[in-house]
Amino acid sequence: MLKIKRFDIGITILMLIVLLGIIGPMLRNVDPFDFGNLRDMPPSWQHPLGTDSLGRDLLAQLMYGIKTSLYVGLIAAIIAVVIGVVLGGISGYKRGLADESLMSVTNIGLLLPSILLMVMIAAYLKVRSPLMVAVIIGVTSWPGMARGIRAQTLSLAEREHVYLSIMSAYRASRVLFEDILANMAAYIFTSFIIHMSGAMLAEAGLSLIGAGPTMGTSLGLILFWAQTMYAISRGLWLWFIPPGAILVALASSLFIVASSLDEYFNPRLRSK
């Protein structure tokens, strides 16, 4: 596709996993929440990954879990990007009081171990859908995004074309949108991808502590059940190794895609 070979590798792995999550359930019509199977079964034609200790088919769980994890990652990243871009952009452009107050909020937000906030919010909402978990993660991760956006805005605001627009009496919002944001688009896009992978890993971590979604299943939740049912000590490696491996593959491929896009948009980073 793009001239960078790494991009092809990354996007291929990503697409394979996404397809597994989306097309998989259509091709294989097994209910991931069917507790009726025999428990702790080894792999067979009927259950290629076996079943877990609660009688659910692991492959169906995996495919459904991929979908949920991707969904949570996507929504959380969108929220973080939207809030981060708006607040970071205003902060970097307007400076002054708005900038100072926003930076103190961001600093507190960055210092607070976000696990704390997330677990407490999760404990407050006894029943949590994946969407709510995504919102929680998005709301706790925007400070990092805002910081980066603000730094970029600060440097972009000094460029000549911005001065030109201001002199031509463009409204501030128009200047922000057309001159500054348009030039940051590549950065925003790659940050979005990185945040998405971070959000997926955050969801897995939350689920492992028990603060994840209470409905449905996700890659983190599969790991949670494995941990609770002592799958490690019992040697049921087909339970906890595939979800983690898929998570690592997703995060790695997203990272490769992001960094190769970085190289594509910014020729100075290319190796030759």
Add this chain to the structure above:
Amino acid sequence: MAVALFTFSLIIFLLPRLIPGNPLAALLAEIAQRGQANPEAVRIYERMLTDYFKFDRPLYQQYFDFMGRLFRGDLGTSVRFFPSKVSELIAASLPWTLALLIPATLVSWVIGNYLGVVIAFKRGRRTDKVVYPVLLILSQTPYYWLAMILLYYFAVQLHLFPVAGVHSPLRVPNLSIDFIIDLLHHYTLPFLSIVLAATGWWAIGMRALAIYETGSDYLLYAESLGVSNRRLQRFVLRNSMLPQVTGLAINFGTVLGGALITELVFSYRGTGYMIYQSLISLDYMLIQGVFMVLMVTLLLAIFIVDVIYAYIDPRIRTGYMGG
């Protein structure tokens, strides 16, 4: 910094209390079980405990009480582990966590930085093509999943390491060689899982910085003079280390969160385990105490890193001295 601490203390005070649920519920249930479940006695206990913890006073009074006690160094009494004092609980668990986190973070930082520079120099060649993907995958691997794999392979399959805990349950902590060996035995797997994952992360970051540095003129000049590769690497390491030092400070906050989950996987009785217990049982006092201590430790770490920053970068030093 003071503002951040103050705001944080407010948040840590209010947030648990906003969660619906009676903090005394678990404790009362336990008392009711141990006693003869006499409703009168339970009610008397509830009144006595509420009075003791001052849960019936207005919020602002509770807050002032909390802050007042804090300045005197008294972190209160835990509800979940009644009647242990919070400071005792923290003192018992914090050393284990710090003993795990600090060495693990420092080791992975040092190794990661060095690896990153070496890889940056060998960019595009065979070593890079093999090592870079490995480091990349390691960096994106969650600590806890790596912990699960290590636990499964080395502890369950090969029986080389113990499965859980800080030390064997029958031993009392003391300074004998026997105990220390047992301790290290239990310590290895959690330590390894954090170090492997974190090294990948630092190496990737350092590689990016080092690649940027390799484009600079002074390196080209030195290379043309015939300076050995190893010395060039040292130059690059020192000059691109600064953002990594900042990252180290910020990292302490994140590592605490990750260690929480690692401690859960290994049933390692550290502060993370304590945090988890306090959060699920809604023990206000313990939550407040633990998180305040964590926050102070974090701010202290950031402060120390700031000082180190000034020490290693002469430009900042002269800036401070008005040079």
